[in-house]
Amino acid sequence: MPGIVTVTMNPALDITTSTSMVVPTSKVRCGEPRRDPGGGGLNVARVLRVLGASATAVFPSGGHIGRAIEDLVATEGVAMRSLTIRGSTRESLTINETETGLQYRFVLPGPRMTSMEQAAFLDLVTEAASEASYVVVSGSLPPGVPDDFYQHVADVVGELGARVVVDTSGPALRQLRGGVFLVKPSIRELREWTGRKLQVVDDQVAGARELIVRGVCAVVVLSLGAEGALLVTRHQEEYFPSIDVPVVSGVGAGDSMVAGMVYGLAHRWSLSDSVRYGVSAGAAMLQTPGTALCRLEDVKRFYSELTDGSAPTRSSGSSAPAVRRADR
Template sequence: MTNAAAPVITVTLNPALDKTVTIDRFEYGGLNRIQEMRTDAGGKGINVAKVLKRFDTDVLACGILAGHQGGVITEKLATLGIRSGFVQTAGETRTNLKVVDRSTQLTTELNEKGFTVDAELLARFCDRFREEARSASAVVLAGSLPQGAPPDFYRTLIAIANELGVRTVLDADGEAFRLGIEAVPYAIKPNIHELEALLGRTLDDDEAIVRAAGDLIAKGIKLVAVSMGGKGSLVVSADEAYRAHPVPITPLSTVGAGDSMVAAIVYCVLHGKSLEETTRWSSAAGSVTASKPGTEVCGLDEVKTMLHAVTVTEPTYNRL
């Protein structure tokens, strides 16, 4: 991540066409009339790419696409000025439905499983990934793995990037997250529930979270950012730990908020910002995106404007 001029590669292995519908008040088992509807290129890595592009960062969106909807995603990315490096496969790219309830300000997500991949396709993607990563400033690996992919596939990609001297940021969950960590990515961004699932225990306070992050850092990871929804976030390195307190916003959709945090972390590392600044930027980015409808994401000027509203402190307990 030393050359900010080189592109950031985002990897989305199970992308989606996100259809977001907004209703006034959701009636379970009843008729719901859609007030607004929009369709966007989706998937966690793609969301990161969209934010980085709005942060004036060169980005290449990679992954696997299939069918007509895969073509729609490529077209939508091109409209945003984002270059694509996807490998094509048979089948169809999934559709994910997001239902936004205005009355509760809650978003309900209904995600399809998506296409199935095989060893030949994954080997082809690895070849493409190795080729593109040679000239990358950073790699972001985010989201679920497609059906047919081994759970250690992120570990394989991180190992390739490490071999090339390219730093990686991992944002996944479950077995893919646990095995990916074994390859020692540069940074990880779990939410509190994903971190608890990884460790098999409840993390009740700042002390427990910072200690848990410290255990992961002891394995070689340089930065651990833990998002906690309405409770803010904690960002931890080997030498420092900072807490971003919740920003007073009216959330319209939480879709993409965590991905915006990841993009801000990459942006800050590329530009040599301190851990305290990184904490502030990532919180501001997530908050701006959460205040937007559907799958819209934050822009650079919006985040800069929000920075002053973010309160960053050292956690009450600091193991350092």
């Protein structure tokens, strides 16, 4: 199987706990916490291992929190390459409110990386990706890192011959100029990127294809949240409904979707089947508590049901977008 490398510029120690009710100015007594290594690329690498693929996670690590993340990653059996930095790696906190079913997520900005640390990290990515076929760049950028850092990663990785998959947001996403194989924006992010409302599906397809024509990427997988996903290439467009599952936690669902897609692509599946597997992995992640990983048996079951048309989808009985597969 081709080598896969994931890049996480802003990892986090994800802490998940629960309480009956979040009340301002009062002490909120919480239950037993769960701690997991987090950040986009780390989550992708962890889910890939669940799916049966191996990936090397590359990330900066600072202070005792960074060392704790390294220990957790090693315990899960995920290969890693870390760069020690001066600042302390961040923590993120998720609190599930048991009385209401609401979930609160507190995300910190991360450590400030110096220019020397950024250069050393780019060298580490280059070394790790030297024999990779896919490099997944996922998550936010920490303070001090320029918005076009992921474009520099794409430039370096492209020269090595690997395909780059990007899942980020904000300026880091909008600074992409080219050399990317696949991007996975949300509908909100695509609206910000194109400067248009994109309220109907034809406009969404056109907006995604605009990025392809401009040479930013070859494939756009547009996340529509509860409405599903759109796959757009220069000559193809296809809609995938989301799977109707009871939502326990939304943490990591997008990362799980990316992992599923990259798993399929690395196994030389078609784009359609790869996206279908990604949708299945994302749905499976929604069923797990907090930052717990998805279960392989759920992913396989959802994929089988999506493939044969028996999956309970959110668009069942409603007005699903009328998007066709096309060769134009």
